Amino acid sequence: MAEKLSIVIPVYNEEKSLVELFNRIKNVLSKLVIEYEVIFVDDGSDDNSLRILLELYENNKNLMKVIEFRRNFGKAAALQAGFKEASGDIIITMDSDLQDLPEEIPKFLEKIDEGYDVVSGWKYPRKDPISKTFPSRIFNFITSIVSGIRLHDFNCGFKCYRSYTLKNLKLYGELHRYIPVILNSYGYKITEVKIKHKPRKYGKSKYGFKRFFSGFFDLFTILMLTKFRSNPLHIFGFFGALLTLLGGITSAYLIVERLMGKYLSNRPLFYFSLSITIVGLQIFFFGLLAEMIANIKRDETHYSIKKIYKKDE
Numbered sequence: 332m333a334e335k336l337s338i339v340i341p342v343y344n345e346e347k348s349l350v351e352l353f354n355r356i357k358n359v360l361s362k363l364v365i366e367y368e369v370i371f372v373d374d375g376s377d378d379n380s381l382r383i384l385l386e387l388y389e390n391n392k393n394l395m396k397v398i399e400f401r402r403n404f405g406k407a408a409a410l411q412a413g414f415k416e417a418s419g420d421i422i423i424t425m426d427s428d429l430q431d432l433p434e435e436i437p438k439f440l441e442k443i444d445e446g447y448d449v450v451s452g453w454k455y456p457r458k459d460p461i462s463k464t465f466p467s468r469i470f471n472f473i474t475s476i477v478s479g480i481r482l483h484d485f486n487c488g489f490k491c492y493r494s495y496t497l498k499n500l501k502l503y504g505e506l507h508r509y510i511p512v513i514l515n516s517y518g519y520k521i522t523e524v525k526i527k528h529k530p531r532k533y534g535k536s537k538y539g540f541k542r543f544f545s546g547f548f549d550l551f552t553i554l555m556l557t558k559f560r561s562n563p564l565h566i567f568g569f570f571g572a573l574l575t576l577l578g579g580i581t582s583a584y585l586i587v588e589r590l591m592g593k594y595l596s597n598r599p600l601f602y603f604s605l606s607i608t609i610v611g612l613q614i615f616f617f618g619l620l621a622e623m624i625a626n627i628k629r630d631e632t633h634y635s636i637k638k639i640y641k642k643d644e
């Protein structure tokens with residue numbers, strides 16, 4: 332294989348794992364005939380992570396890059412920065428806490444060789460406390476239903492991509508959890524592989540229970556950005572029209588009653604009808620506004636070309 336591999340690794344306070352991680356990666360990859368680079372992104376660590384990375388870098392300049400963030404910007408930002416710097420045809424991401432085993436890298440490359448664009452890891456069995464695995468199950472179940480993608484472990488940090496899949500990706504906040512959903516919406520072929528997982532040996536987990544709440548807000552964002560990116564009125568219009576219609580029906584009923592002599596000002600239905608009509612119309616016009624915004628920036632990101640067949644000029 333004449334291709335190059337880039338491994339992108341976000342690091343936030345993982346000082347104890349880094350040397351072992353790098354050595355194990357080197358060891359695994361030296362057995363494969365593939366050119367590679369390891370890109371560590373120090374996401375504003377306040378332990379010795381950066382110092383250790385720079386020491387490693389001194390002795391491995393041809394195999395390694397280190398990106399230093401000014402402060403902690405989060406895993407999504409770290410991955411995005413790493414992708415930008417990666418020069419490989421294939422890109423692997425993995426966590427830096429030794430929970431993902433470098434020895435599993437060849438499994439991902441095999442799947443890429445089979446022709447998949449994206450290979451997502453499935454931590455099986457997952458070695459984390461129940462306080463993480465339980466909410467995670469719910470998260471995976473809902474994301475799978477809503478997105479229609481059959482993956483068991485969306486948020487696994489261990490993944491492998493053909494580098495072209497990441498070209499148009501804009502990651503920020505906590506959106507790294509939805510990379511498969513975004514890439515699927517572009518039409519890339521995605522599969523998963525079962526990988527071994529280890530309990531965290533050093534340091535602390537950076538994510539608590541809280542992330543699952545923000546995670547679900549992000550699901551709405553992602554739905555908007557993937558399913559309704561080029562036709563936002565389809566979602567706004569649906570709810571707007573539904574409410575307006577309901578408001579119209581109840582209003583008609585109230586008008587008939589009023590004509591028959593009943594007073595309306597003390598009727599809850601009157602206020603209900605009034606508010607849903609107004610809210611419904613507003614949602615509808617929001618949708619039109621969203622269409623205008625979508626129309627201003629109709630760039631290449633709403634479709635993805637696999638290949639163009641044409642005669643050379």
Ligand code: UDP
Pocket residue numbers: 341342343344345374403404405406409425426427428430488535536537538
């Ligand atoms: N991480 C990061 N920035 C952050 C939080 C986490 O770069 O703000 C990195 C962290 O160093 C690790 C990976 O993201 O390599 C996954 O974090 P962690 O192991 O704490 O998550 P968990 O495995 O507990 O879900």
Ligand code: MG
Pocket residue numbers: 426428430531536
């Ligand atoms: Mg971890």
